Amino acid sequence: MPALPTTRRPLVIAAVMASMFMVAIEATIVSTAMPQIVGDLGGLALYSWVFSSFLLTQTAATVVFGKLSDVYGRKPVMLAGIAVFLVGSLLCGFARSMPAMIAFRLLQGVGAGAIQPIALTIVGDLYSAQERGRIQGFLASVWATSAVLGPLAGGFIIEHASWAWIFWLNIPVGLLAATGFATFLHEGVTRAERRIDAAGAALFTVAIGALMVALTEAGSSDSWGAMTAACVALVGATLFVLQERLAPEPVIAFSVWSRRPIAASNGCSLLAGMALIGLTTFLPMYVQGVLGQTPLVAGLALTVMVLGWPIGATLAARTLTRFGLRPILLTGSLLLPLGASVLLTLGPGSAPVTAGLASLVMGFGMGLLSTAALVLIQEIVPWSQRGSATASNVFSRNLGSTLGATLFGAVLNHGLARAGTGVHADQLQHLLASGGGAGLTEIRATLQQALHLTFWAMFGIAAAAVLLALLVPHVPLGRARETPAE
Known part of the structure; x- marks a missing residue:
């Protein structure tokens, strides 16, 4: 069996930081541009859903992609997550209505649900706890930098270019991150036959998505919508628990x-x-x-x-x-x-x-x-x-x-x-x-x-x-x- 190429840890960490930066800056830079986006697209009543939709799918997808990375390895799942995030970013820039923007933000959130947990998992794979001090400092600086740069970059783009570049800015950063993972991260994952609990993943996504909708709509004038979503979440969660107890490879191992x-x-x-x-x-x-x-x-x-x-x-x-x-x-x-x-x-x-x-x-x-x-x-x-x-x-x-x-x-x-x-x-x-x-x-x-x-x-x-x-x-x-x- 030929030896695997050596993983170049500093370059992999650079790719981790680039991928996390895309997710970290998303909230602050989009917030800055939202008044202009609403002015162009209309749909002020859907304003909050531009943010809620992203968080909804990000939260629901996190656990599913974490499980997939344990089965297929970190690199392929991370590359898939970056690809989904970039496609969502590209489409957001082309959105011509608020419902379309929300749909594309849902897609962006799916990608973010893969990027964030797997980036942290890669760090855990490559570095022992004793080595992680310097690396955690780098990762923490990404969030601090994005919090400062987000409003500044958003304001600059709105003043000098179209708001679409708020989203398209992710594309070169994501491509650089994907290149880093593809080139420098090497894993020796054993390709054993393992069944993916697709039903469990679907039920979990439905349950968490419905829960997020219920929480988002709670206290609003649409109390009927919140109650309906809560009922869907309860039924989905019950079916999910039953499915996970029967599945040979559960999405969530309760043990x-x-x-x-x-x-x-x-x-x-x-x-x-x-x-x-x-x-x-x-x-x-x-x-x-x-x-x-x-x-x-x-x-x-x-x-x-x-x-x-x-x-x-x-x-x-x-x-x-x-x-x-x-x-x-x-x-x-x-x-x-x-x-x-x-x-x-x-x-x-x-x-x-x-x-x-x-x-x-x-x-x-x-x-x-x-x-x-x-x-x-x-x-x-x-x-x-x-x-x-x-x-x-x-x-x-x-x-x-x-x-x-x-x-x-x-x-x-x-x-x-x-x-x-x-x-x-x-x-x-x-x-x-x-x-x-x-x-x-x-x-x-x-x-x-x-x-x-x-x-x-x-x-x-x-x-x-x-x-x-x-x-x-x-x-x-x-x-x-x-x-x-x-």
Whole structure:
């Protein structure tokens, strides 16, 4: 049997960073262009679905592609994911109606559902936990850079070119990433006959897709649509569980997902994702609507979270061998309620720097927690299950974001209703757009009370994440390097 070419790890990591950059920058750069896109295509009522459709298929596809990478290897599935993402990006640029844009964003999300978990799995394959400190720093910097460059690049493109280039910008980056994987990543995957649980994959996609639709529509005027989607999700989930118990090669191996370290780590990641989406959604609203600051100041208060995350991730990866996985995960989880508690001290006269401090602490804690949880999960499974295990963690965080957005939105609406002042959405929009004013004092006070209640809910979710982190057992580093790469 001829020897495999040697995998060139630095060049593979460059391809990983390029592929992750496409997914990471997608949210911020598209947000910048959406006013122009809606102006050209119309369909303002479908505005939120341009984002929800992408997240829907990304979340649903994550677990399926993780399983496929365990069967067929990382490279072919990653290349397929990049191809789907680029086709979706190309079509988005040619969209001539809002329904077409949403359909093409669904396709983009499928590709993203392959890219994100498999990129992290490739890193786990090629590097031991002891080697991963420097690499995690590189990967974390991708998300921080995309958060800064996204709005700048989006604004520049909108000003000097068509909004279609917002999507077409992915094509050269994706082609470079695909070339890197095809040329420099070599795997010795055993081509054994293994049946793919196609029925399980379809049922899982339907169940999670319907759940995402139900969560997205929850609280909207279309309550009938949300209830219908919830029923579809329940039926799909029931059939999926029955199918997985019978399938010889299940999409989700319950014996793996139910293992205490994986279940506790994923549960902690889910709650942390919920807390963080609450921060990113409602902190800018508080800084603008209650503190009366400009959108720039509100953006800066949130940006320090994006800076704290990669710093925490890099520090966690570099100190894994010194302190161990469990202590770092616990420390990260404790920082989440600590940062949320700072939000509870905010009042109409608070300085924006206080809000920024809370954002920084929570971002730093999330960096510690997410890195430790991912490495822990990858350390306790063999190569043949590492793709599925990694995807389970990414899936948990994504699902947590959706659950959190729905939960905290409901808490905010409850807080506004409980205030009993008859404040309407258009009045809040006017407050945020105007930056304040003497005639808006009552509205600002009502918003402050509602957001304070939301911060309490965020604190409770973050505290629950600590309880789950306490259930994570000690997992030693130094698993055998059984990967077929090289």
